[in-house]
Amino acid sequence: xxxxxxxxxxxxxxxxxxxxxxxxxxxxxxxxxxxxxxxxxxxxxxxxxxxxxxxxxxxxxxxxxxxxxxxxxxxxxxxxxxxxxxxxxxxxxxxxxxxxxxxxxxxxxxxxxxxxxxxxxxxxxxxxxxxxxxxxxxxxxxxxxxxxxxxxxxxxxxxxxxxxxxxxxxxxxxxxxxxxxxxxxxxxxxxxxxxxxxxxxxxxxxxxxxxxxxxxxxxxxxxxxxxxxxxxxxxxxxxxxxxxxxxxxxxxxxxxxxxxxxxxxxxxxxxxxxxxxxxxxxxxxxxxxxxxxxxxxxxxxxxxxxxxxxxxxxxxxxxxxxxxxxxxxxxxxxxxxxxxxxxxxxxxxxxxxxxxxxxxxxxxxxxxxxxxxxxxxxxxxxxxxxxxxxxxxxxxxxxxxxxxxxxxxxxxxxxxxxxxxxxxxxxxxxxxxxxxxxxxxxxxxxxxxxxxxxxxxxxxxxxxxxxxxxxxxxxxxxxxxxxxxxxxxxxxxxxxxxxxxxxxxxxxxxxxxxxxxxxxxxxxxxxxxxxxxxxxxxxxxxxxxxxxxxxxxxxxxxxxxxxxxxxxxxxxxxxxxxxxxxxxxxxxxxxxxxxxxxxxxxxxxxxxxxxxxxxxxxxxxxxxxxxxxxxxxxxxxxxxxxxxxxxxxxxxxxxxxxxxxxxxxxxxxxxxxxxxxx
Numbered sequence: 001x002x003x004x005x006x007x008x009x010x011x012x013x014x015x016x017x018x019x020x021x022x023x024x025x026x027x028x029x030x031x032x033x034x035x036x037x038x039x040x041x042x043x044x045x046x047x048x049x050x051x052x053x054x055x056x057x058x059x060x061x062x063x064x065x066x067x068x069x070x071x072x073x074x075x076x077x078x079x080x081x082x083x084x085x086x087x088x089x090x091x092x093x094x095x096x097x098x099x100x101x102x103x104x105x106x107x108x109x110x111x112x113x114x115x116x117x118x119x120x121x122x123x124x125x126x127x128x129x130x131x132x133x134x135x136x137x138x139x140x141x142x143x144x145x146x147x148x149x150x151x152x153x154x155x156x157x158x159x160x161x162x163x164x165x166x167x168x169x170x171x172x173x174x175x176x177x178x179x180x181x182x183x184x185x186x187x188x189x190x191x192x193x194x195x196x197x198x199x200x201x202x203x204x205x206x207x208x209x210x211x212x213x214x215x216x217x218x219x220x221x222x223x224x225x226x227x228x229x230x231x232x233x234x235x236x237x238x239x240x241x242x243x244x245x246x247x248x249x250x251x252x253x254x255x256x257x258x259x260x261x262x263x264x265x266x267x268x269x270x271x272x273x274x275x276x277x278x279x280x281x282x283x284x285x286x287x288x289x290x291x292x293x294x295x296x297x298x299x300x301x302x303x304x305x306x307x308x309x310x311x312x313x314x315x316x317x318x319x320x321x322x323x324x325x326x327x328x329x330x331x332x333x334x335x336x337x338x339x340x341x342x343x344x345x346x347x348x349x350x351x352x353x354x355x356x357x358x359x360x361x362x363x364x365x366x367x368x369x370x371x372x373x374x375x376x377x378x379x380x381x382x383x384x385x386x387x388x389x390x391x392x393x394x395x396x397x398x399x400x401x402x403x404x405x406x407x408x409x410x411x412x413x414x415x416x417x418x419x420x421x422x423x424x425x426x427x428x429x430x431x432x433x434x435x436x437x438x439x440x441x442x443x444x445x446x447x448x449x450x451x452x453x454x455x456x457x458x459x460x461x462x463x464x465x466x467x468x469x470x471x472x473x474x475x476x477x478x479x480x481x482x483x484x485x486x487x488x489x490x491x492x493x494x495x496x497x498x499x500x501x502x503x504x505x506x507x508x509x510x511x512x513x514x515x516x517x518x519x520x521x522x523x524x525x526x527x528x529x530x531x532x533x534x535x536x537x538x539x540x541x542x543x544x545x546x547x548x549x550x551x552x553x554x555x556x557x558x559x560x561x562x563x564x565x566x567x568x569x570x571x572x573x574x575x576x577x578x579x580x581x582x583x584x585x586x587x588x589x590x591x592x593x594x595x596x597x598x599x600x601x602x603x604x605x606x607x608x609x610x611x612x613x614x615x616x617x618x619x620x621x622x623x624x625x626x627x628x629x630x631x632x633x634x635x636x637x638x639x640x641x642x643x644x645x646x647x648x649x650x651x652x653x654x655x656x657x658x659x660x661x662x663x664x665x666x667x668x669x670x671x672x673x674x675x676x677x678x
Contacts, residue, residue: 041101041138042150044085046071050133051081051302054151056106059138062086067097073123075113080129081106082302082369089135091121101138106131112432112439125439127370127404127432129303284352286326290479293331293347293390294323295383297375297400300336300366304403308429309365311464312401318468320356322475327351330479331391334360335383337375339368343382348389372406376413376449380420395487397478399425400449403464405432409442414449418530420592421488423451425478427470429461451486490669491524492531494596495549495589499581501601502538502568505630510654511567514600514628517657519562521598522555524665529553533593535585536562539577540570541606545584574605578612578623578639586621595621596668599639602654604632613639622671623647624664628654646671 041059046066066086074080079088089095089102097120110132115125140146296316300309316334323330331351334344344363350356379398384390398417405428417424426446432439442448450457456477459470477483485492498518502511518536525532533553536546546565552558581597589595597616616623625639625648633650640648646667649660 040148042148044150046084046086048085049082050079050085050088050104050106051131052152053085053104054153055147057104057144057146058150059101059103059140059146060085060150061101061138062089062095062099064097064099066090066095066099067120069122073121074115074126074129075110075132076116076118076123078107078110078113078132078134079123080110080113080126081131081133082126082129083123083133085133085135087121088123088133091116091118091123092135093119094135094137103136103138103140104133105136106133108132112436114439125441126407127303127439128436130305284324284326284329286329286331286352287324287479288328290323290330291328291391291394292397292478292481292484293384293394294333294478295347295379295396295398296332296334297341297372297379297398298334298336299370299401299403300338300363300368301370301403301407302338302365302367303370304365306365308403308464311467313360313363315467315471316360317357318471319475320353320360322471323353323479325351325353325356331389331394332356333383333388334363335375335379336363336366337371337378338366339371340366341371341375341378342366343388346383346388347391369407370402370404371408372400372402372445372449373408373410373413376400376410376417376424380413380417380422384420384422395481395484396420396422397425397484398422399427399474399478401427401429402431402446403429405440406445407441410445411442411448415530416592418451418486419590421486421493423457423478423484423486424449425457425459425474426450427459427461427467427474429464429467431460451484456483485526486530489526490672492526493672494525494594494668495533495535495586496522496525496596496598497549497581497585498534498536499577499597499599500536500538500546500565501540501572501574501603502570503540503572503603504569505572506567506602508567510602510628513654513657515562515565517600517661518598519559520658520661521664522558522562524661527553527555527558534558536565537577537581537585538565538568539573539580540568541573541576542570543577543580543584544568548585549588549590572601572603572605573607574599574601574635574639575607575609575612578609578616582612582616582619582621586616586619594672595619597621597623598626598664599623600626600628601631602628603630604635609635609639617641624649624667626651626657626660626664628652628657 041061043061043063046063046068047070063086066084067090068087071084071087073083073087073091075083075088077092079091085104086095086099086102090097094102109128109130111128113124113126113129113132115123117123296319298312298316304312320332323332325332331347333346333349335341336344345356345359350359376398382388383398384396386392390396414424426449428446437443446458446460447453459474461467461470481487498521500514500518506514522534525534527534529550533549534547535549535551538544538546547561552561578597578599586595586597613623622641623639624641625636627633627636627648627650629652631650633648636648636650637644649664651657651660
């Protein structure tokens with residue numbers, strides 16, 4: 001019996017132990033499942049840039065097709081945060097074009113990024129950028145928790161485009177009377193919009209270089225700024241304060257504010273007898289000694305940062321005040337560039353320095369790359385137009401501000417701007433140091449852009465904190481109209497084609513006299529590829545292009561080319577010569593150049609000149625007809641642009657031809673000044 005009992009007890013104990021072990025194992029499995037949930041990797045598109053994602057380290061799933069060149073990548077191994085995340089993963093070799101998981105880690109911004117071709121992706125070079133990232137295989141690190149949902153920066157915030165987090169500041173609500181009783185003691189003088197003031201203290205110099213989230217700035221109520229009460233107006237939203245006009249408020253200086261007699265606080269205005277009788281300050285009409293139309297082309301790219309952008313804005317405000325903006329003096333507008341340029345305000349938007357200052361203070365950075373060339377093209381095509389306030393008679397000046405160096409080429413856009421009569425100044429701040437020059441897309445870009453490479457149009461600033469030192473030199477230069485060499489004048493804005501009679505009646509000796517007359521006229525003009533250009537055609541029965549507008553670009557070269565023209569001899573087909581000049585010479589004239597034809601002949605044409613002369617007029621060619629000896633004056637008047645008295649000349653002898661040089665030049669300039677410039 002005892003043996004049976006012991007056997008049963010042993011069986012029960014064995015069953016209990018089995019149950020206990022099985023339960024523990026099951027609990028472990030349950031616990032294991034609870035502690036290790038399956039991680040869902042966020043998916044992104046190929047066009048998502050790292051700077052848009054705030055998380056410092058994250059895993060993502062990239063789709064297929066990110067090898068496409070439209071997804072821009074900047075750098076090699078270490079990429080600027082302006083790059084496509086998945087495009088960088090393909091470039092680095094972590095992924096192929098089929099997509100997959102990757103691990104992304106944000107790192108500090110670099111002084112430059114070198115482009116390269118790798119794995120079917122061409123990455124681009126870029127100047128310094130505020131934030132970078134590196135890509136590795138999508139294997140999570142042990143002990144690291146990655147976000148299941150990514151945090152994106154606001155698309156409307158320029159700062160966020162550079163990879164910064166932003167926080168929207170809300171105006172503080174008006175406190176209730178129970179917690180903050182207020183009694184007005186000053187006559188309201190400003191608009192209700194100023195009733196609540198927000199003050200953001202300036203960041204430290206090091207703030208511009210940080211890449212993390214900016215520290216939230218404190219917001220102060222008026223109660224913390226008692227000196228602002230004298231200009232504060234309460235409106236209908238402050239009913240609780242007006243409901244208790246007898247309550248006093250003690251400010252931080254201990255002064256008690258009382259409701260003044262005669263003030264109807266509930267209506268927000270005072271009787272006429274209580275208003276100030278001081279006359280309004282007269283608005284300046286501007287400094288007449290500095291009548292220029294000025295465009296500031298400012299850097300709003302992501303690389304500039306908030307602090308530098310504030311310094312840039314303050315510089316513009318100081319310039320506007322120093323210039324004394326007004327309709328009788330300088331007018332000022334602003335174009336801001338990043339990826340693309342945009343006009344902040346044009347020449348006719350604000351007519352005094354005070355209003356310009358207010359407009360500048362409202363500007364926020366656009367973000368993106370530093371596409372200066374694109375901005376210059378925009379200014380040339382859009383900014384200096386009559387619709388935007390261009391006055392025509394005032395020199396056009398564009399002051400371009402660049403942080404570091406451009407991310408596109410400026411040479412061609414600048415050339416077109418100069419040809420349009422725009423005087424380009426460049427202010428380069430914190431330009432490339434020696435080790436950074438490898439990242440500059442267009443070496444010596446400032447000299448390729450400015451109006452002249454004589455140092456007058458270029459200002460190099462070592463630090464943004466030294467920018468204010470360039471204020472006076474810049475103001476002095478933009479106001480020195482005598483040295484604004486790219487402004488359009490009658491001497492630098494034309495394509496002049498000489499059509500020279502080489503018929504038998506002229507003779508070798510007289511032909512040399514005609515060539516000297518052509519040389520004397522040419523000497524009066526400023527000759528270069530962007531200023532006045534000279535071309536020449538000689539004709540008899542036939543025609544010959546001696547040299548075109550684009551063949552010589554300096555005055556000595558032009559004078560030597562004129563001297564080398566050989567006498568041809570033959571008949572006189574002036575009508576055919578005009579048609580030839582229109583087709584072979586003026587067809588290649590630049591659109592923004594004035595087209596001047598100077599035709600010199602000593603006899604009547606064998607063919608008709610009326611139809612060719614009309615064709616020249618219809619094509620915008622201004623024709624000056626100069627007849628010598630046997631030339632037919634009625635024919636000269638048909639050839640010449642109307643009015644003929646200003647465009648046709650007759651001289652009885654070849655040796656007297658030189659006397660007409662001053663008169664021809666004077667008439668060319670008179671005609672130029674009678675039409676809109678620029």
